[in-house]
Amino acid sequence: MDYLVNINWNKITPCLVLLVLEVMLEFSECATPVEVNKHLDLGRDFLARGQLSDALTHYHAAVEGDPHNYLTYFKRGTVYYALGKAKFALQDFTKVLEMKSDFTSARLQRANVYLKLAQYSDAKEDYLQVTYADPYNEEALSQYHRIDELVEELRLVEAYYRGGEFRAAAELATRLLDVSPWSAHLRQLRAECYIALNDLFSAVSDIRSVNRLQQDSTDGYYRLATLLYRLGHVSDSLKEIRECLKLDPEHKKCFPFYKKVKKIDKLLLECEEQSSARQFGACVDSAAKVLRAEDEVTLVVFEAKKWMCSCLTKDEQFAEALTACGGALELQRDARLLCERADALLGLDMYDDGERHTRIPNTHVHTRRPGAAARRAPAV
Template identity: 40%
Template sequence: MIEEKITDMHIGGVVIFTKSLFMFLLLDVYLRGSYAVNGNEVEQHLEMGKKLLAAGQLAEALQHYHSAVDGDPNNYLTYFRRATVFLAMGKSKSALPDLTKVIELKPDFTAARLQRANVLLKQGKLDDAEKDYKAVTEKSPNDEALMQLSTIAELRGNIREAYQLVEYGQLPAAVEVLGRAIEICPWDPSLHETRAECYIQMGEYYKAISDIRPTTSLRSDNRPAFLKMSQLYYKLGEAEESLNQIRECLKLDPDDKNCQPHYKKVKKLVKQINAAQEAKNNGQYDECLNKAKQFMKTEPSEEFYQLKGEGYLCHCNAKGNHIQEALMMCNRLLNKNPDNIDALMDRADTYLASEKWDDAINDFQKALNMEEGNHRAREGLNKAQKLLKQSKKRDYYKILGVKRTARKKEILKAYRKKAATWHPDKYEGDDKAHAEKMFIDIAAAKEVLTDPEKRQKFDNGEDPLDPEQQQQGGGGPFWHEGFNPFGGSGFKFKFNFN
């Protein structure tokens, strides 16, 4: 036995050395056994990763390749396969170190070098990509590498041309050339940023946002990109989305000196706009006017928010029966934007309230021409046409001399005053027949305007006491449903002004 041979040796230093050698041999045997187990596990992880990758289960495949790399950190294939998964997941930054590790472990592995070159090219790192493609062609002819080397030469010229066009202010041409470069280098943030600036100067903010957005992942801690997108959404009038983007900046650094002031301003504006909308929805029209004026004061420079505020002032003045203010704001808004269908219908409602039937019909008809199926415009037009027709007959408000917004108390007061003047029993003039007619009209007006349902019908352009409109027969336009202002057929008038 080895151990017995060692113990038989009695030379001091030699004995110690031989025991150390024995321990080393035992450790070597142990490590070999351990490696065999780990080797089997690595193969299992690689096999499972391969199956999951084929099934499109990338996250699960990646976990197995992580385990394979940990189990065998010197196996170039484990790194290469993990890089393949990273690329499939769109994580080129993570794939690049793995591909570099593969090349370190196996410099002649052409597939890895070609893959790394492709990643570098997409990232816009032309010099590094060129070196890898050349290394591939020097080892053996490769059509893909040769084609990409030609592409890089042409691409350098395109990029130089694009920057010259930007410098000369030829922005549409620059955008076109940059587009060709971005097709080849989609992961180059500088190209996206340059094209975004062109779009901003051209006033095409949505396209600029589309170019800025990918740079938030292509550059680490890219707070300026989130701030820029927030500012662009703000200019576009999308305050809520502006707030979302600036919050992303503050997630990266809550104390960012550029993002913080913008965040406070946008947050305040959004709160005021939402308050104005809530008041409008709840029919709190005076509150709506106050909140609209507040957010117009918060943002006096950007035209969108001024127009939005004027929209609230037009609508809420119209609904709040502030006739003059409504007409002023709606006219101002329509002068700036004649196609604003909401302002057009708000002005039409204001014309209705001021009994300008023809003007109301004209505005509602314009709104219908813009949007044929608009329910509000269709209803408004029908109402305005009925009211125009009604105005040529009998207007109960005019009979009593009250406004359309008059309350029941005002209506009864006006009725009593008119009835006291024209009641045939009290009338002192000679024309009793005229007094009878006037009193019938006054009594009819009182009946309609003090009954909420009948008044609503009248306000909608329908006379509830007109048998032609009600499709009822009767002895005349005001003699139905038992209505008799004189209380009997003998015209024995009694004062009853309740």
């Protein structure tokens, strides 16, 4: 006991006081059984009304108030499942089974999560365990006997992809995704097939889904940003590449791409603002800068040439406008561009050509510009 005599109690007493206060605070913050039950009741009510986010809030509180109640984890896992939050649903159902391994409903729900994730071997094992506990469970029996077919189809998708049969792979992946919509692997595989088939819009949709399923994926954000850029959606591309840099500010691919896209986006925005302000010469200069910075990605080049065509026409530089409009139309047919070219032709006194070009887009439901150009021809 001599060591107690040598202790400097003046120094230790404040620490002991703080420790006691912390323990008392923890006890005071613990929810009472009444409060936990209230959260469970509210969670059930919100769940019955389909207000899943509100239900989840109360189940969170119930779990915090009573972290040893397996039923509370099960209820929260069910809400996660309904919200499509596979990762958290899986965690809660696994926690339930750690606390009560014979809870068949939790095992069946976990098997369903595995199935939606295309983790077929894990799903098969859980379905099998359910049939041991409940031999007449029709859902478990049906899904258990279905798994081998799904495994074979997944193998075929991968084989088709490796063999370059992208359309067949995409079609079979689509069928599998009806069963396993939370599979990032399947969506990524189908996205790669769509890219190979030059269906970039469909690829973008799948990669967005992959990024939601695999949060914090710098490669996913980079891939999405590059696809959007190829589609000419520069502002959207900039938004996605910024998400990559939030995760890794010095990412080797994202950072240089960000600098390029930021510059292009700024110049295209200047084109729009300068055109609105009737600063057509400045608009032409900004469009020319875009073309100097980007000469490979067709749809970005198209956006720049479209502004060049529009602003040159409005600036009454009709000869140059005719060349710019023609260059843009070689890349993509566009009703508004046809109107601009018609205006340029009329400005050059080429009335027959101008009138002919106005007839084409007059049937286009999204623009009324051709009428203005057409009205100029009879005036001369």
